[in-house]
Each structure stands twice: as structure tokens, then as C-alpha cells.
Amino acid sequence: MLSNQQIATIFSNIADMLEIMGESKFRFLSYRRASETISELPRDLAAYVEDGTLEEIPGVGKAIADKIRELLHTGQLAYYEKLKTQVPETLVEVMKVNGVGPKKAKLFWDQLGVTTLTALQEAAAAGKLRDLPSMGAKSEAKILESIAALSRQTGRFPIGRVRPTAEAVLKELMTVEGALEGTLAGSLRRGKTTIGDVDILIASESSAPLMERFVNVPRVARVLGKGETKSSIETDSGLQIDLRVLKPSQWGTALQYFTGSKEHNIRIRELALAKGYSLNESAFTPVDADGSIIPDAPKVTCAREEEVYEFLGLPWIPPELREDSGEIEAALQGKLPNLITRADIVADLHMHTTWSDGTLSIRGMAEQAIQRGHRYICITDHSRSLGVANGLSIERLMQQHEEIQQLNEEFEGRITILHGTEMDIKADATLDFPDDVLAQLDFVIASLHVSLGQPRAQITDRLLAAIHNPHVDLIGHPSARYVPDREPVDADWDAVFDAAAKTGVALEINSNPRRLDLDAPYARRAIELGIPLCINTDAHSPTMLDDLTYGLTVARRGWVTAQHVLNAKPLPEFLTWARARGT
């Protein structure tokens, strides 16, 4: 059975191949849109086929739905196979080279027979590209450099690696004389899990000093472009950063525009057109019925982003929601969710100490949690079978219980320490502690750590076994993925979520930037099914307690509000919930 990701890749390839063939742009854009939507879906495509809701997925009409069904049933697509006889599929890779689009790819193929990245590299190295029409020595050198850059990096970067770098660059630029206002925009502002490149916006009346400083910040490996309003650099780790400098009077429209997403902005501009305005990054411009600019009609500029939405009759939409996944409709109906914030979080229910593989004592973690404003925490060290992490035997677990009781007396209510465990769901689907031990704990997390490559049926059985145990309160990092280097486990998520909804077991949004698990589309599906969530840090050291911000970002992208989240509840309310379980 093909995965959503595999099918998304096929549609993306089809889009690229149609574009190379010079097909109508609306046709190939449809495939690209479908590809993007499919790769973000929280359920397997097969589940939509079963429900008969395939064509309710935005961007999936009859033709693409038919192709999805064919792919799921036969594992192949006749249309795609036929296309491959007309355009070499490997040209899709060639198009990934910076500066090479569909036209150039076709040019190299037609004129030189180049169909692969390697062939392109050889042709460029041999100086064969420079004599082609509209090419020159400069373009040839740029292509060679881009191919080298491609092999250095692996595509998108995890947000946890990008955000600190981006914030440092922004901070440095804001020290330049004349920098009035500055922010990170693009996918970073929207909080995506992985970031393709960084967009920095700065409002200033004079751009030259900013551009000059920008191309000389530390760790610049290459300057990709330098203009009056936009410059681009690549850092030594292969991350691209774009800086745009704009007039303060246009700050609102520009911030809205460069925050994206592209899909959200297309909808916003359609709304503007319906009101008789063309919208770009600098203003609303009055246009007539066929879209031509009306001469001498006054433009509307927005210094604040809220004004852009206000002008269209919308409330301000939080950046995390701007993916054209229902937020425009919700805004029009006044039904935007009141997204969870840091201020709503009063507890952290997943952390480790020196009892297992953490770096700090229980007392130390509690003090750190107090500094961060938490009212209660739960100590959840690993269980006995996880030897590599110094997992606790039943005896040590009981000793830990005593230490926690003593500490609670000592802290005199400044914080409440609950006793829990992060218990392994073992490879044979049994749990690492017996029920009578679990019954003595305040809070039980069950997690997958081993045998993650098992087939779908086994992984699903393990998750279901944990969910159906009455003492288990939370499934920790449910998919066990690492961003970007370990795929999620293969499970029947429909079955897992249904079971969680029926039993009332909570699911975790793990804030560790390597995990971010559940991811946002799954979190959104969880709350739609009424499944409680927990946003935890899984901290193994005090600084990791600050990763909460990443988990909150995921939650906000998943439309999560405070009422969906267990660790946003006051302690008595949380205890009522926890004690109602396990019976």
C-alpha cells in the first residue's frame, strides 16, 4: 500500500513533468496543490476512500481522486507511466537545482541530452552550458555551485536548528542605525516543523547599511544576491536567509505578504479582488472589473498587519493558522479558535532526572520548574526494560516515590511534584510495569522506544494495548519520529485515535524540537475527536524545559485551545481527571 507521502511525491513529479512539457499552468498547479495537501493529511488516503470523502479534500476533484484510487488499488498509475515515456522522470531532480526551472531543464535536455543531475554537473564542468541560448559563463558557474550546495544539504532544516540562528541574525541587524522594526517572517513565523529558508523583514528608510551588514554577518558562506529591497545569503551550514527592507508605512502589508503561506495569500488576494482591490506587499490598489489598475485612484497602505485583515472584513488571523486549511472560512464566520499561549500552561508532565537518564535531580528540576512559573510537574523517569537509559526497577520506583513525598513537604506548596513514569511499550505489546505498580502512580505515560521498524499491525497492536490499559493516562511522542532523520512509526492512526477517543486516554505533543510529536495535523484531528492533549517537554536537562515554546507552536498550528490541554488545567482539576482514570 502506497503511503500518502509516496502518492504526494508522484503528483509533485507529475506537476513538474507537465510544466516541463509546457502544459497549461493551471493544470500542473492543480497537481502541485493536490500534492501539498496530501502530504499534510492526518489520515491515510485509504481511509478517505473508505469513507467516500476523498473528493472533499480541497484540491482533489474527480480526475485526481480517480488517480489516487488507482494508485491505492494497483500501486501504479497508467497516466504517470505514460508521462514518463514523454519526459524523463529524472528531470524533476534537475529542476531542484537553484536557477534551473522547467524552461532551462527542457533546454538542457533538448540541446545536450541532459536528463540527470550528474549529467548536468558534467556538462557544466565541461563548459557546455555557456553557449546555449540565454546562457552564459556566469549562469554556468552558478549551476555548478548550486549542484554542490544541493549535495551538502538535505532539504529542509528542523525549526529547532533554524530559529536560534535566525534570531541571532535578526538581533544583529536591529543594531544597525535606522532599523526601526524587524521580525522573522515566512514559515518560521508560521511555526512550521521544518524550514526551507529564513525570511527576515526590517522596516527602515534606508536599506543600504542593512544590506551591507547582512552580507557580512558571521557564518556567511556565500552571497546569493544583493539588491536594494532584497538580499540573500547562505550560511556555512547551507541555510538560506533572505532579508527584505521596506518602508515603515508598508510594514503591515509586507509582513502579511511575506508571512504566507502562499496558499493563504492567494485566498486573501482573491478576497481583495472581490472588493475591487489588487493586493501586493506594499498596498491595496483599486482595480476595475477586469483587473486593470484604475489610474489616480488612491491606494490603501497598512502600517500594521491587523489593518490588512480589517480592510477585508476579517479579524487578525494568527500566523500559525495561515495555511488555507479552513482559517479564512472560520475568520469570516467569527469562529477563529482562541489559540493556546504560554500563559495557559501551568504544568509539565513529562521530564527525566538523574534517577534515569536526566542530568538533574528531582529537586533541581522542581526548582527550575518553579522559575518557569509551573504550579505542578510530574517526574516520569524511564522504566526498567530501557537499560540504555538506566530505567527504574520497581524497587527504585518505590524509593523514588518516597523522595518525592519528602520533597513535596519541603516545597510547602510552592510547587507540587507528582510521581509518574514513562513506561516502555515493549516489542511484544506488553507493558513494562504490572497494573498493581501502575495503580500507585499519579500519572502514567506509555511510549514506544524500541522495535520501531515493526510492521503496521504490530505497532498498532502495541499502541492499542497501552491505550486499553486503564492505568495508562498518556501516550508519549506517539509516532516516535525524529525530525528530520527518523520516519514516524507505521501505525493505523485511525484505529489508534478511535481507541483514544473511546477510552479517554490523552495524546502528547512532545515539545522536543527533534520530535514535535504529535505533529500539527494530527493534533488537530485529536481535538476534533475530543481526545485530551498534553504539551510536555520530555526534558532531560533544565534548558530543555524551555522547549515548551516549540510544542506550543505545534499545538497552535493544530488549532488547539487551552481547554483541550491537560497541563493547562489547575492541579485539582487535573487530579480529578487523572483519578477518574485507572478505575
Added chain:
DNA sequence: GCCGTTTTCGGCCCGACTGTTTTCAGTCG
């Protein structure tokens, strides 16, 4: 190829930068 409080046909967002031109096409976001 998708989609519909104008539409089942005829629409489908916008501009900067680059390198090659000698006024613009291609690429990118």
C-alpha cells in the same frame, strides 16, 4: 485540473532579482 452567495464555463495572485538581452524571459518565493 479544480471550483462556484456572480459562474457547471471561464476563470484561476504578484513582484524582485538575475543574466542575458538591447527590452525581457526565467526563476523564485
